[in-house]
Amino acid sequence: MAFLVAGTLRVASQMADTWESLGRKGKYSMQGPRVALLLSSPEVSASTVTVLEGVFRTLGFDSCQRREASVQGFQWELVRFREQLDAHGGPVGCAFVALVAPSQQLRQPQQLVQELSRCGALYGCPKVFLLLSSSPGAASKPRAFLTSLGELCGHCPHWSLLQLLTEVFCRTAEESSGAASCLVLRSSLRGALCLGDVEPWGPEPEPSPSAQYDLSGAQAALLLAVIQGRPGAQHDVEALRGLCQALGFETTLKMDPLAQAFQEEMAKFREQLDARRVPVSCALVALMAHGGPQGQLLGADGQEVQPEVLVQELSRCGALVGRPKIFLLQACRGGHRDAGMGPTALPWFWRWLRAPPATPSQADVIQIYADVQGSFPRGPIPGSSDQADILMVYAAAEGCVAYRDEKGSDFIQTLVEVLRADPRRDLLELMTEVNRQVCELEVLGPDCDERRKACLEIRSSLRRRLCLHS
Structure with a gap:
């Protein structure tokens, strides 16, 4: 004993x-x-x-x-x-x-x-x-x-x-x-992971200018948001549009697009970037809608559009070759409601020990793909040119629900708060901090009175540090 x-x-x-x-x-x-x-x-x-x-x-x-x-x-x-x-x-x-x-x-x-x-x-x-x-x-x-x-x-x-x-x-x-x-x-890491055999609270390294993307040119953002039937989504749109404008992005907003309009607006956005006479440094696309059981986006007409098709469309943009392309996806990716993982013991025992709350079951994992084909289902193949310089951030893990209420979504509201507080930090590090804060939250699922957890998924093929505010 x-x-x-x-x-x-x-x-x-x-x-x-x-x-x-x-x-x-x-x-x-x-x-x-x-x-x-x-x-x-x-x-x-x-x-x-x-x-x-x-x-x-x-x-x-x-x-x-x-x-x-x-x-x-x-x-x-x-x-x-x-x-x-x-x-x-x-x-x-x-x-x-x-x-x-x-x-x-x-x-x-x-x-x-x-x-x-x-x-x-x-x-x-x-x-x-x-x-x-x-x-x-x-x-x-x-x-x-x-x-x-x-x-x-x-x-x-x-x-x-x-x-x-x-x-x-x-x-x-x-x-x-x-x-x-x-x-x-x-x-789905919730914090910085230092694998070096050193004391973990040492000073942060100073990156060289050549290690960062050059954002001296124009920056453009496209926000596609389905508001219809999504209470609180309007608050996400307002918060994200304000953030993009504060960061210097020329922002285009389309409300309640049909499924076909998602593709049309993305193609139009790509054509406008290619037609610009001044260099384009970075593009940001936010996709906010209901999600299908396999991670599809649902337009205002209830029809499906695959987010990977939208990513491939922007990857064809000549003006963005070698430039960072950011995708934010606020949508469900399935119907699973994660209760999280915690120590296996009586609840009163862990409360007595003041143990932390449950952790999302998909958290604390990083997968690194080096020339492994097929690692992104239904998406571009890692190693191919159209997959480079892309950062995709999902509001939910694969197969899971993305939560939102009348005040907006946990993902978008937390993201805006974190980026406004310190926009000069590397975006991957900021997204990891967003995930940490989202993982700490607990929500009540509409199907029961039990607490549920959420966890972001961050996919990156960025080849330099990306700081949105110099």
Whole structure:
């Protein structure tokens, strides 16, 4: 009994410290051991595995397991890994899982991500997934990515993982012999994740001017909002339009567009940008509407439009080649209402320990795709030119409800507040802070009296830091 109580108190202590650090500094405290798992299919070359193991050591992951299995066996290996962590008897600071397989075989990695998210030892802790293609034609790019990541972690230990990845994305693109190249990350982190073996509250690095997008040219925004049948949506429109104007965006607003009008307005927006005589530095598109069961947007006529089609339309804009394109999507992506995850114990016990509230079940995960095809269902292929320099922020995780009331949505209202407070910070870092605040909120679902949680999803192929206000 004494051992059980001691273990429970340790978990509660780590939870409280993590919660305090995220609230106080917006950074993960990283207390507890760092564990890594390398899953590779038999076709993977030994040199790729060697480079990857070196990256793990550089990042401070002393405990690294390597297992070889078919792609179909990855799920079982992750089950074993999760059970091993839960049986450890103590909290884990961070988990890093690398999945290496031939191109096009890792098409649906979300089941693997969800498996590790069920790990009790990793509750509230960051989980990093690295998905690498081992196809012969793409072998050099993952190795270049890994080498750059290892070097930067050694030279810039105070940098957050998002800062490191942005720099790595830039370097990898520059080393691709002029070919359009991009790597993609998918994040629900709630704070800065510093993997360097340093004290986490060190000074922030000063980025060089060349590491940032040049926003000296014109900036344009397109807001497409369905207000009809969406109480509170008008407040989101007003708040977002005011923010865009404060940041210097030339803003176009279209209310209650039909499904066909979504596509027409996006095409018109692209044509106007291409027709401009002055350079365009950045484009922002906000899509606000009801969502379908598979993540579709619903126009004012109730008809569906795929958001990926709108993204591809703007990606064809010649004036925006190499320029950042921001998409904000305030819409449901399914009908699941997340009750969140919390410690498995009696509620009064955790209240007595003053444990933090439940965390959204999809939070604290970052996935990094290096030349892995099919990682974005129904969307552009990572590695292709039309996927580069894009930041997409969803108000809800895949399959989940996006919440809104008569005052507006949690996502848009929090985003406007955070960006107005500190517009000079890197936009990826600001979006992570928005996610932290949204994850702390609790809402009452219309279907019951139980509290529900929400979590953003951030997808980025940005290759430089993006600061909207110089």
